[in-house]
Amino acid sequence: MINSKIENSKSVVILGAGAWGTALAKLARVNGHQVRLWSRQDSQTLATVLQDADIVLSAISMKGVTDVASLVKSCSLSPQTIFVTATKGLDPQTTRTPSQIWQAEFPDHAVVVLSGPNLSKEIEQELPAATVVASKNTAAAEMVQLVFSSSRFRVYTNPDPVGVELGGTLKNVMAIAAGVCDGLHLGTNAKAALVTRGLTEMVRIGNIFGAKTETFYGLSGLGDLLATCNSPLSRNYQVGYQLASGKTLTEILAALPGTAEGVNTCRVLMQISQQQNIPIPITEQVYRLLEAEVTPQEALDELMLRDIKPEYNL
Ligand SMILES: NC(=O)c1ccc[n+]([C@@H]2O[C@H](COP(=O)([O-])OP(=O)(O)OC[C@H]3O[C@@H](n4cnc5c(N)ncnc54)[C@H](OP(=O)(O)O)[C@@H]3O)[C@@H](O)[C@H]2O)c1
Ligand SMILES: O=P(O)(O)OC[C@H](O)CO
Numbered sequence: 001m002i003n004s005k006i007e008n009s010k011s012v013v014i015l016g017a018g019a020w021g022t023a024l025a026k027l028a029r030v031n032g033h034q035v036r037l038w039s040r041q042d043s044q045t046l047a048t049v050l051q052d053a054d055i056v057l058s059a060i061s062m063k064g065v066t067d068v069a070s071l072v073k074s075c076s077l078s079p080q081t082i083f084v085t086a087t088k089g090l091d092p093q094t095t096r097t098p099s100q101i102w103q104a105e106f107p108d109h110a111v112v113v114l115s116g117p118n119l120s121k122e123i124e125q126e127l128p129a130a131t132v133v134a135s136k137n138t139a140a141a142e143m144v145q146l147v148f149s150s151s152r153f154r155v156y157t158n159p160d161p162v163g164v165e166l167g168g169t170l171k172n173v174m175a176i177a178a179g180v181c182d183g184l185h186l187g188t189n190a191k192a193a194l195v196t197r198g199l200t201e202m203v204r205i206g207n208i209f210g211a212k213t214e215t216f217y218g219l220s221g222l223g224d225l226l227a228t229c230n231s232p233l234s235r236n237y238q239v240g241y242q243l244a245s246g247k248t249l250t251e252i253l254a255a256l257p258g259t260a261e262g263v264n265t266c267r268v269l270m271q272i273s274q275q276q277n278i279p280i281p282i283t284e285q286v287y288r289l290l291e292a293e294v295t296p297q298e299a300l301d302e303l304m305l306r307d308i309k310p311e312y313n314l
Contacts, residue, residue: 009033010054010147015068017042019258020086021059023120027148040064047075055082055147057114058098061259062089065098069105079108082140084133086114088168089261090268097165097209110140113161114148115168115220117227119234123153130154132220134164156219163215166206171225172236172262173269174198176286178229179240180296194282195229201280205269208276236262243289244296263290281306 010033014021017039025035038049050056050072060068065087083106087098096104103111116131123129131148133155135141141157149155158164174195181191202225203216215221228234232241239260242252253260266287273280285299294302 010143011052012036012055012057012147013038013050013053014057014059015039015072016059016061016064018059018061019120020118021057023118023123024057024059024086024114024148027123027150027153031147031150033147046071050075050077053077053081055084055144057084057086058102059086062087062091062098062261062264065089065101066091066093069101073105077109082110082112082137082143084112084114084144085165087261088115088165088172088265090169090265092264092268092271095268095272097162097169099161099165110135110137111161112137112141112144113165114144115164115224117219117223119227119231121233126152128152128154130156130219130223132156132158132164132218134158134161134220136161158215158218158220160212160215162209163206163211164218164220166209166211167202167216167218167221168224169261169265170202170205170269171198171221171228172260173266173283173286174202174225175228175234175236176240176243176260176262176266176290177282179234179237179242180244180286180289180299181240182237183241183244184296184300186300191229195225198229198282199225201282204278205272205280208272208278235260239263240286248292249290262286266290 012028012033012035014025014037017037025037029035036049083102085098085102099111099113112133112135114133118129118131133141133144145155145157177194181194203213235256235258239252269283270287285302288294289299
C-alpha cells in the first residue's frame with residue numbers, strides 16, 4: 001500500500017481555492033488527510049486555518065504569492081511545518097521563483113516544490129497522472145510524496161527544486177507559442193521544432209537560476225511541455241490559439257477561466273534575458289505578440305529567418 005508509511009493522517013492547509021488548489025485538496029483528502037482550503041474570501045481568519053498545520057501548500061496565482069507569504073508569516077506555525085509551492089510563475093519585481101519567496105520568508109522551514117504535467121481538469125476526472133516533489137530537504141519531499149501519492153497520482157521526488165519549478169513555469173510561454181502554431185495550422189513538423197527548440201531555451205534560462213539541465217528532461221520540464229503544448233485544456237495554450245485567430249490579449253484574458261501565468265512569465269523572462277544577455281528568440285516573439293508589436297505570421301517569419309547556426313554550441 002502506497003500510504004502504509006503514514007502512521008497518522010496529516011493536517012494539510014491549501015492556500016488558494018482555485019482550480020489547482022481544489023484538485024490537490026481532493027487528492028490529499030482521498031488519502032485520509034485532514035484538509036482545509038483557504039482563499040481570501042474565507043470567513044475564517046488565516047491564523048485560525050493554519051493552526052496545527054503539518055503542511056501548508058500554496059496554489060495561489062503568482063500575483064498573490066508575495067502578499068500571502070507575508071500574511072502567513074504573521075501567523076503562528078510549528079517549526080516543523082513544511083511549505084509546498086505549486087505556483088508556476090516568476091515575481092515581476094524581483095524575478096524570484098515562488099519557492100525562493102517562501103524560503104526567504106521561512107528560512108528555517110522545509111520548502112518543497114510540486115510541479116508536473118498536471119492539467120487540473122484531468123486530475124479532477126481521476127485520470128492517471130504523475131508529478132514531482134522537489135526539495136533540498138529529502139525527508140520533507142518524501143513526506144509530501146506520501147501525502148499525495150495514490151493509484152491515480154504517481155509522485156516522484158527530485159533534489160533540484162528550482163529546476164522542477166522552472167520546468168513548470170517556463171513551459172507556459174512555450175504553450176502560448178504552441179497555441180499560436182496550432183491556431184495557424186502550421187503542422188506537426190513545425191510543432192515538433194517549436195517544442196524542441198523551446199526546451200533548449202528553457203534549459204538556457206534554467207541554468208542561469210542554477211537549475212540542473214537533466215531536470216528539464218524529466219516530468220516537470222519535457223513532461224509538462226508535452227502536456228501543455230498539446231492540450232486545449234491549457235489556459236496558456238488557449239491564449240496562443242486565440243491570438244492566432246486574431247483576438248486581442250485583452251479580449252482573450254477577459255473570457256479565460258482562471259490564470260494564464262505565461263503572460264506575466266514572458267515579461268519577466270525578457271527582463272532576465274536583457275540583464276544576462278542570453279538569447280531567447282521564441283520567448284521574445286511571444287512577448288512581442290502579447291504586446292501587439294507583431295502579428296502571429298510576423299512572429300513566425302522572424303523565427304524562421306534568424307541566422308542559420310549549429311544546433312548545439314558544443
Ligand atoms: N489549473 C491547473 O491545471 C494547474 C496545474 C498546475 C499548476 N497550476 C498553477 O497553480 C497556480 C494557480 O492556478 P489555478 O489554475 O488554481 O488558478 P485559479 O483557478 O485562477 O486560482 C488562483 C487562486 O489564487 C488566488 N489568488 C490570486 N491572486 C491572489 C492574491 N492577490 N491574494 C490572494 N490570493 C490570490 C485566487 O483567489 P481568489 O479566488 O480569491 O481570486 C485563487 O484561489 C498557477 O500558478 C498555475 O500555473 C495550475
Ligand atoms: O492551464 P495552464 O496552461 O495553466 O496549465 C496547467 C498546468 O500547468 C499543466 O501542467
